Amino acid sequence: MLTGCSDELRDKGEQLAPPSGVEVKWQGTETGSCRAEVDTDLSKEEVIAHYEAQFEANGWELVPVRNGPQGIAGQKDDTLFEVGWVQPPGESAMIVLSLSDLVADE
Numbered sequence: 001m002l003t004g005c006s007d008e009l010r011d012k013g014e015q016l017a018p019p020s021g022v023e024v025k026w027q028g029t030e031t032g033s034c035r036a037e038v039d040t041d042l043s044k045e046e047v048i049a050h051y052e053a054q055f056e057a058n059g060w061e062l063v064p065v066r067n068g069p070q071g072i073a074g075q076k077d078d079t080l081f082e083v084g085w086v087q088p089p090g091e092s093a094m095i096v097l098s099l100s101d102l103v104a105d106e
């Protein structure tokens with residue numbers, strides 16, 4: 001069963017601006033975290049560079065990625081924000097975003 005993406009997590013995720021032209025629509029997951037998948041024309045390098053700059057500009061600490069595709073992750077207080085980029089064969093590239101509360105995961 002999917003649960004709602006909490007307003008608190010959603011607000012923290014919205015501190016980080018998505019790349020130009022990208023609209024993020026957060027959805028709840030079975031674990032209570034937030035997830036978004038967005039089609040993109042950007043390369044993996046462009047997506048990672050964008051979010052690396054957003055993490056630094058907004059006081060998030062860069063941390064190792066825990067889940068999902070190759071990408072970048074940032075942590076601020078008890079919140080983990082992970083960014084991935086995937087391109088299945090024959091399909092458009094996609095940015096995969098994940099927000100989770102580290103305290104709830106323990």
